[in-house]
Amino acid sequence: MSESKSTRQLRLVDELVETAKRLGIEVRREKILREIGYRARGGICRLRDQDLVILDREQQPAEQLDVLAEVLRGRDVEQMYLSPAARRVLQPGPETT
Numbered sequence: 001m002s003e004s005k006s007t008r009q010l011r012l013v014d015e016l017v018e019t020a021k022r023l024g025i026e027v028r029r030e031k032i033l034r035e036i037g038y039r040a041r042g043g044i045c046r047l048r049d050q051d052l053v054i055l056d057r058e059q060q061p062a063e064q065l066d067v068l069a070e071v072l073r074g075r076d077v078e079q080m081y082l083s084p085a086a087r088r089v090l091q092p093g094p095e096t097t
Contacts, residue, residue, distance in 0.1 A: 008085070009061035015086050016068040017055075023075055026050055027068075029057040044071045065089055 017027045032040040042056045053071050055064050069089050
């Protein structure tokens with residue numbers, strides 16, 4: 001039985017959250033309130049000298065992956081173990097998950 005795409009993406013989200021934490025970036029999964037005509041996405045900010053990533057817990061895993069990949073691209077993760085799938089997500093260009 002093969003793993004569904006959504007399940008694979010959730011595992012990648014968890015792996016990238018752990019990677020962010022190892023880099024000293026706090027990650028919070030919050031419910032981001034929306035209003036008509038306003039689309040909140042989540043992302044990185046700085047709070048009291050600490051990098052913080054807010055993920056909308058109600059977003060699809062693919063959208064959460066996009067947010068995390070955007071945050072982690074350009075960070076020094078070369079010496080960290082990442083699965084081949086996670087490394088592909090962090091490559092610039094079209095995502096292949």
